[in-house]
Amino acid sequence: MKESDLENERKNYLRSSLSRTDLLPDPIAQFHLWLDEAFAAQLLEPTAMILATVSSQGKPLTRTVLLKGVDPRGFIFFTNLESRKAEHLKKNAAAALSFSWLALERQVVVTGHAIPLSSKEAERYFASRPRESQLSAWSSPQSRVIPSRAFLEQQWKVNKNKFGEDKIPLPPFWGGFCIAPDTVEFWQGGRYRLHDRLQYCKDVRNNWVIERLAP
Numbered sequence: 001m002k003e004s005d006l007e008n009e010r011k012n013y014l015r016s017s018l019s020r021t022d023l024l025p026d027p028i029a030q031f032h033l034w035l036d037e038a039f040a041a042q043l044l045e046p047t048a049m050i051l052a053t054v055s056s057q058g059k060p061l062t063r064t065v066l067l068k069g070v071d072p073r074g075f076i077f078f079t080n081l082e083s084r085k086a087e088h089l090k091k092n093a094a095a096a097l098s099f100s101w102l103a104l105e106r107q108v109v110v111t112g113h114a115i116p117l118s119s120k121e122a123e124r125y126f127a128s129r130p131r132e133s134q135l136s137a138w139s140s141p142q143s144r145v146i147p148s149r150a151f152l153e154q155q156w157k158v159n160k161n162k163f164g165e166d167k168i169p170l171p172p173f174w175g176g177f178c179i180a181p182d183t184v185e186f187w188q189g190g191r192y193r194l195h196d197r198l199q200y201c202k203d204v205r206n207n208w209v210i211e212r213l214a215p
Contacts, residue, residue: 018196053088105189
């Protein structure tokens with residue numbers, strides 16, 4: 001695509017609008033509602049979210065991870081605790097999430113801080129994973145430089161033989177985080193680029209309030 005084509009690319013958002021009265025009082029409950037609608041629309045990977053972290057040197061980094069739970073604490077995912085994302089969050093708990101459900105002309109943006117999950121919670125989720133995925137968790141030194149794809153596949157085979165038919169335990173380097181939200185923004189595409197942006201944030205009494213943001 002030429003640069004001129006990018007400049008002229010336009011989409012008018014006509015599906016819906018979003019008003020204060022459309023939203024539930026609690027952002028987690030509202031998120032559940034929109035997530036259910038994303039599933040009902042049969043979107044590809046509706047739980048995919050962009051996770052943004054910042055290194056100890058102040059360098060931001062984003063990647064796509066899968067949401068594995070939402071509860072009153074916040075937004076939950078699991079990862080190798082020696083990965084770059086985990087190393088960032090251990091030193092700087094600030095994080096942001098972005099969910100893009102473009103077919104519904106919707107986006108949710110979360111800012112907050114990461115709270116490590118307990119090993120019991122990680123064990124419970126790890127046990128629910130397919131056996132092949134459990135082996136992959138043991139086999140991948142996530143974010144580290146490796147010599148080849150063949151190296152990964154060999155490690156996977158080594159671990160398959162190692163565990164045999166036994167239960168595969170939680171790796172000591174594997175766990176999860178909950179992103180506890182400070183703000184949650186619900187974005188609905190609007191006509192003429194007049195998008196609707198409604199953001200939940202905490203007041204001085206730690207109660208959620210909703211503010212409208214300019215698009």
